[in-house]
Amino acid sequence: MWEKNVETFLECESTYEDAKIVLFGAPFDSTTSYRPGARFGSSAIRHESYGLETYSPMLDRDLSDIKVFDGGDLELPFGSTEGALSAIEKTAGGIFADGKLPVLLGGEHLVTLGAVRATAWHHPDLHIIHFDAHADLRDEYLGVQLSHASVIRRCHDLLGDGRIFQFGIRSGDRAEFRWAAEGHTKLQKFDFEGLPGIVSDLAKRKVPVYLTIDLDVLDPSVFPGTGTPEAGGVSFQALHDAMRTVFEGDEKKKGGCNVVGCDLVELAPPLDPTGASTAAACKMVRELLLMAAQ
C-alpha cells in the first residue's frame, strides 16, 4: 500500500513506541532581534539530511543501529512567545513521561526554555551545559524578559546558582560577563577549557544534565548561516570533541554525564546560501543522536 509522504531526519524511522530518542522541531524565532530565519532550521535539517550518510566515520557507529523517532515540527504561534514555550514544554514533558530522551531542534535559542522547564520539572536537580557564542544572560531586552538574549538567565531563574556551565562565550554586554563572574554561572570565554573536569565532576555526582548547543558557537567560517555570526569561534572538530566529552567523559572515556535532554538551535537556513551550514548542522545532529544513544 502507498503511504502518504513521510519526511524524517535521515532514516529515523522508528515508531514512537519503539524509540528511545525522540527528535522534534520548534520552528520559532519571533524574539530574534537581529536577523530572523531560525524558524526554518529544524525543517531544513530534516529536509537536507538525505545528502548525509547514516554512518559516522568519526564514531564508527551507524544511525541504522539505533531507534530514533522524528515527530516533525510543532505548530507554534508566531507572535505569542508564551504560547510557543508552553507547547514545547508540554511536548517535552510528554516525552519524559514516556521515558524517552527528547532532542529538540530550533528555532531560536529561546525554545530551549520550554524544554528546560519540562526537564527541570522531571529532574529537579537539573544542571545545564551550554555551548554558545553569546552569554544569553540579560535580564531583559528592550523590556522583554522572554528573549533569545535572556534564555540562560531564565534558566537560571529556574535552577539557581552553580547549575549552569557555559563554554565558548565570546559576545555579550559587560553586565552579563560581570553577572556570571559574580558566581551565578560558570562561564568559559572563547573555548572549552575546563570542560573535562566539570563533566567528570557532574558524572561522579550523577546529576541530570541538559545539553544546549547554540550552533553559533562554531566559527562563522564553518557555520555562517545563523542570525548573529561572531568571528573567533571554535572549529567543527572542537565542538565534536566537546560534545563527546559531555557524553563519554575525558580522553580516557571514563564516564560522561547523565544527559537527560538536549537541543541544537540557531541554524538560519535563509542565511546559508551555500548550504554548508545546513549540512554541518545535519552532521552534528547525526553525531548527537549517535552519542546520545550510547
Place this chain on the structure above:
Amino acid sequence: MWEKNVETFLECESTYEDAKIVLFGAPFDSTTSYRPGARFGSSAIRHESYGLETYSPMLDRDLSDIKVFDGGDLELPFGSTEGALSAIEKTAGGIFADGKLPVLLGGEHLVTLGAVRATAWHHPDLHIIHFDAHADLRDEYLGVQLSHASVIRRCHDLLGDGRIFQFGIRSGDRAEFRWAAEGHTKLQKFDFEGLPGIVSDLAKRKVPVYLTIDLDVLDPSVFPGTGTPEAGGVSFQALHDAMRTVFEGDEKKKGGCNVVGCDLVELAPPLDPTGASTAAACKMVRELLLMAAQ
C-alpha cells in the same frame, strides 16, 4: 561644523517643526507566519533611496518642494506584539497632536493596527481604504488575535461595519471572503474596480480616511520581495493610478479623500536579491509623499 551621520529618505531633511508630513518606520515582523524579513523594510527604503531622483515625471512634482521629516525607525521589542503596537500608537498619536500627517513604513502589516488605533482616537469617524493581496480578516491565527493575518479584522473591531474598503484581494481562507460578503467590509477581488465611486462618495462625505497599502498587492513579477508573494496581482501603474484616485479623485481629478494617515508595508529586503522590489518601494514612497503633500 561636522554633524553626526544623518540618514533620511531621499532629501526629507525638514525639521520636525517645519514638516507637514512625518515619515517613520516600524521594524517589526514577529507575527509573520511564513517568511520573515519585513522588519528590514523601512530601513532598506531609507538606505536605498539615494538611488532615486527627487523628481517624479509621473506627477511632475519634486520632493524638494515639500516639507517631510524622517524620524527613522522606532525601537520595537521583538517578541512583544502589544509592546510594539503601543509604541507605534503613541508615536502616531504624537504626530496627530502636532497637527501633522503620519506616513508609516512597515514592517509587517500588523503595524498598521498601532497607527489605526491612534488615528481612530483622533478621528472617530475613520474609514479605511486597504490595498492588499490578502484579506487579513481572520479572527485569529493559531490562537493569536494580534497577527498579520488578522490586522484588518482588528481594525474592524475598532470601526465596525461599512467603514473598510478592500481592493486587490486574491488570497484568504473561504471564511474570510464569506465574512466580508456578509457586509462587514466591502471587498473587491483582484483589482481596483469600483474605487473611483467609493472615493467620490467618501470625498463628498468629507470623512477621514486612512490608506493602508500592503505592497504585496502588486504582482510578484513587479514586487517579489515580500513574505507571501501571490501570483495574479496588479501592475505598478495600476497601483499608482489607484493611489492617485484616493488622493485626487476620479479621472477628472474632482476631489479626492481626506487622507489623515497612511502606510506602506511588507517589503522584505532579504527576499529581494535583485533590489528591484526595494527600488519599487522607494519610488512608491516618493509618489505617496508627493500625493499626500498636495
Place this chain on the structure above:
Amino acid sequence: MWEKNVETFLECESTYEDAKIVLFGAPFDSTTSYRPGARFGSSAIRHESYGLETYSPMLDRDLSDIKVFDGGDLELPFGSTEGALSAIEKTAGGIFADGKLPVLLGGEHLVTLGAVRATAWHHPDLHIIHFDAHADLRDEYLGVQLSHASVIRRCHDLLGDGRIFQFGIRSGDRAEFRWAAEGHTKLQKFDFEGLPGIVSDLAKRKVPVYLTIDLDVLDPSVFPGTGTPEAGGVSFQALHDAMRTVFEGDEKKKGGCNVVGCDLVELAPPLDPTGASTAAACKMVRELLLMAAQ
C-alpha cells in the same frame, strides 16, 4: 499517538484508497542541458505549499472539499534515464489500474514521457495538449534521443500525427518549427490562440487527453525560476485561463476535455532566490487539482 512526520502538498491528506487524484513527484533532471535544478521542483512545491491557502478565490473552490493523495517523490536513479522513465511509467500505470487520475510534478520535462507511456497504454487514442516555451521536437540532442529537448518528439513516436497540440511555443531550432509545420503536430507560437476550438473538438470526440504544462511557458517575469527562461511569455492569468479552457471548455463553459492525466514540470528552485516562482507553481498546482477534481 504520535505519527512520523508527514509532509504533503497543502492538505492533500486523503489516503490512497479514498483519493480520486494521485499527486507524485519525479525528481529527475539528468538530461537538462543548460541549468539543472528541476530535480528539486516537486519537493519544493510540497515543502513551500504551507504558505498557500486551500481556498481559490479564482475558482471559488477549496482543496479541503476534494480527495487528493500525495505519495511524495519517487526515488529515481540519476544518470540512468531509462531507469527513471520506467519507474515513472510503472507508477502512473498503477494509478490508472486503480482508476485514479495521476498528477505528476517534475522534474525536467522528460519525465512526462514516462507518464505518457503509461497513459497511452491505457488510452490508445490518447491526445496531448502541451503548454511550453519550447517546441521539444528535436529528434536527438548531442546524439541522445531521451532528452528534455526531445520529449514531445518521443511522445509523437508513440502517438503519431494529429494527436499533439502545442501552445505558447517561442523557442526551438528552425528544423523543429518546420517539422511541426509539416503537419506532425499543431503548433501555436507565443500564445493560446485557437485553444478553445481545439478543446471543443476534442471534447465532442470524447478522446482522452493528457495535459502537460511546462511552467516556462510563463513569462520569466512571473516565473524566472526555471532552467531556460525565455522572454516574451504568457501571463499567470493567461495560463490559468488556458488550463480552465482545457477542463471546462470555452467561455460559455460548455464542456471541457476528458483529461486522464496531467503534469506540471520545470520549476527549478535553485534558480528561484525570491521564492516567487515556487509560490506561483504551488498556486498553479492547487488550481490544477481543483480543476481536475470537477
Place this chain on the structure above:
Amino acid sequence: MWEKNVETFLECESTYEDAKIVLFGAPFDSTTSYRPGARFGSSAIRHESYGLETYSPMLDRDLSDIKVFDGGDLELPFGSTEGALSAIEKTAGGIFADGKLPVLLGGEHLVTLGAVRATAWHHPDLHIIHFDAHADLRDEYLGVQLSHASVIRRCHDLLGDGRIFQFGIRSGDRAEFRWAAEGHTKLQKFDFEGLPGIVSDLAKRKVPVYLTIDLDVLDPSVFPGTGTPEAGGVSFQALHDAMRTVFEGDEKKKGGCNVVGCDLVELAPPLDPTGASTAAACKMVRELLLMAAQ
C-alpha cells in the same frame, strides 16, 4: 588540430574579414554611481548565449544565415574614463574604416560615448535614437562630466539640437526634463509613442542613425539585473517592436532607418541571481543582429 578555446556569442563564428557586423564588448562601469556590475555584462551575454537558439521565431530568421564576427571584450583601464572611451572610439573607428557595422555591448551607458564619437566622425550628420529609463542629460554629476548620467548630454555636445530622439524615459532630475523640453532633444516619456513617425522621417531623409539601447528601459519585472531599476517600464515585446520599427519602419514595413551603429548596455549580471535578465539580454542581442543584418 586542436585550437585554443574560443568563446563567441552563439555561433557568431565568422572571421573578421568575412563579417558585415562586428560585435565587441566594453567591460567598463567606473562611473556608475549607484550599483556597479555592468562591467560583466558583455562577458555574461557571450558566456550564457549557449542556452539560446540561433533561430528567432519572432523574425523567422536564423543567425547561422548571417555573418557576424565577435571580437570579445576590450581590455579597458578601470579608473581612467578617458582612457576607456578612447579605446572604444578607436575600435569602433577601425570597424567603420573597414566598412562594417559595429554592435557594442556594455558596460555602463557611458561607453556609448566612445562609439558615438567614432560614428560622428565618419557620419557628420549623425542622429541618435535612444531607448532608456533615464534621460542621461545632466551636464555633470558630482563635478564629473564624463558620467553615465551625462552620456546623452555629451552626445548632444557633439551633435547639437534636433538630432537626438529619446524614448521610454521615466527618471531624471527636473532640470533634465526641462532642458530637453527647451528643444535640445526630443524626449518621449514612458513609452515609444511617436517613434514610427520619427523613423519614417529619418528614413526619408536617409540620415545615418545610431541606436543606443539601455536595457533598463525594460520594466524591472522583465529585466531586474541592472544598476538602477525603475518601475513602470516597457515590456519585452514593446521594446522588440520598437527596435523593429527603427530597422524596418512602421507597421507596413515601408523602410526603416539607415542604422550605422548600435549598442545594448547596462546588463549587470551580479544583480541577476536568476539569470533571467542575462537570458533576455542574450535574446535581444540575437534579435538586434538579425535585424541589423537585413
Place this chain on the structure above:
Amino acid sequence: MWEKNVETFLECESTYEDAKIVLFGAPFDSTTSYRPGARFGSSAIRHESYGLETYSPMLDRDLSDIKVFDGGDLELPFGSTEGALSAIEKTAGGIFADGKLPVLLGGEHLVTLGAVRATAWHHPDLHIIHFDAHADLRDEYLGVQLSHASVIRRCHDLLGDGRIFQFGIRSGDRAEFRWAAEGHTKLQKFDFEGLPGIVSDLAKRKVPVYLTIDLDVLDPSVFPGTGTPEAGGVSFQALHDAMRTVFEGDEKKKGGCNVVGCDLVELAPPLDPTGASTAAACKMVRELLLMAAQ
C-alpha cells in the same frame, strides 16, 4: 588582424603542438545525486582565472614560464553517461598518444573514470592517489554502476587491489569503509597521514601515478561551493602540501611520483555565491600546473 574571442585559463596560451601539458574540461554532472552544478566547474575556473596572478609566491614559479594548452570544454551529452565517459577517454587517449600530460577539470567525479580508462590503457601498471571527502567505493547507487559515488570502485575494477591510495576520506556508508579495510584500497580517514611514505615507495618503484583531487576534500569553510560539503575537512595549505608531496616527495624533496595524468573535480559554481570557492579552485589549478610542469 582581429581574432575571434579566445578564452583560456590565465595565460595558458601555448599551441597544442608546443604544449607539454593539456588542460581540458568535462562539463558533466548527470549522475550527481544530491546537488548538481559541477558541470559549470571547468568553465568557471577558466572564466574567473583572470582575477588570479600567474605567479605563485608559494612555489616561486610563474605560469608564463611553462607551456600549457587549454582546449576548452568537451561537448558532452547530458543524460548519456557512457557517451560522456567515452568522449573523455578518447580525448585523454589522444593526449597520451601525443606524449603530453592531460589535466582534466570536472565536472562531477565520475569524469575521472574516462580519463583513468585512457591512462590505464597507456600505463597498465597505473596507480591512483585519491584526495576526497568521500570514499566513492559503492558498487552501485540506486542500481546504477556508473555513478559519482562509485567512481573509485570502477577504477578498482580496472586496476585491482593495492593500486589505489585514498586520503582525507570522511564520508561513506559503513560497507565502503569495510570494503576498503579488506585490503582493496589503502584508505586514510580525515587527513594525509602516511602520504610521504607511500609517495616515497611509489617513486622508488617508478610506477605511473594518476592523481585525482576531489576538491571537497577541503573543509567547507574553505570550499563550500560543492555538491556535498562535508564538515571536518583539510585546510588549503594541507592540500597544497599534500599535492607537493606527490610531485616532489617528502620534506626533503627527494623525488616525487611519476604523475602521468591528473584532475581536479567537483567545483559547483552555482553553490558558490561569494566566488571564494571558484577562486580557490583557480589557484589550485595554477599550483597543480606549476607542480606538474617541473
Place this chain on the structure above:
Amino acid sequence: MWEKNVETFLECESTYEDAKIVLFGAPFDSTTSYRPGARFGSSAIRHESYGLETYSPMLDRDLSDIKVFDGGDLELPFGSTEGALSAIEKTAGGIFADGKLPVLLGGEHLVTLGAVRATAWHHPDLHIIHFDAHADLRDEYLGVQLSHASVIRRCHDLLGDGRIFQFGIRSGDRAEFRWAAEGHTKLQKFDFEGLPGIVSDLAKRKVPVYLTIDLDVLDPSVFPGTGTPEAGGVSFQALHDAMRTVFEGDEKKKGGCNVVGCDLVELAPPLDPTGASTAAACKMVRELLLMAAQ
C-alpha cells in the same frame, strides 16, 4: 524634540568636538579591476553594526567608555580618481588639524592614498604598517598609476625606501615581489612573522605610524566578502593579535607604535551573502577603535 534619523557605527555618538577619534567612510571602488562592491563597505559596516555589542570580551573594554565621532560617508565622484583622493586627503587633513585620530573605512584600497597623503604632510617621518593579501606594488595597471593594485607603490613614492612594512602578502606578480626584495619595502609573505620586532623598533624610535588593513589579508573562509579572495590567509585571531601588537607591543605589552592614522578597507558587501564578512568587519572596527583609544 524629535531629531532627524541619525545612523552611526554602534554607539559612536560623540560630537566631533568631544571626540578623540574620527571615523569616516570613503565609498569608492572605481579602480577595482576584478569585482567591484567595496564602495558599499563603510555604509554596511555602519548599518549592520547594531548586531554587535559595544563590549569586547577579548580586550575587556567597552566602546561606551571612549569618545568616537562618526561623520558618515564622504560624497565621492565615481569615475574621477583624483577627485576622490583629494576629498579624502582634505578630510583627513582637517582631522589632523583638529588634533584627532582619523580612522578611515573603505572602499577599495586606493582610498588609503588620500589619507596617507594627509598623514605624510602632517608627519613627514611617517612609516606604514600594511596588512594585506596583495603586495599592491605595481607601478601601473593597464596604464593607470592610481589603481588599487598600485596603492602601496604610490605611498612609497611619498615616503621612500625603508618606511613600509608589509605582512601577510600572498599574491602579486613576480616583479612586485622582486621590487620589494630589492629593499624598497620590507615584505613578509603569508603571515605576521617579524612584526613584534619591527613594532618594538618603531616604538623605540617613536616615529609616527599609519596602519592600513586590507581585510582580504584574512583567509576567505573568514572573510569571503571581498573583491579578490586569496586562499591561504590568516585567521581572525591572528589578525587581532597582529593589530594588538602594533598598538601595544609584543607579548609583554611593552609599548606599541605611535599610530597616527589607520584604515580598514576592501569589505565588499555585495559579495557577502551570509553577512558573516560584514559582521567580522564590524567587530574588527570595534576592536580597532578600542585599541586606538588606549
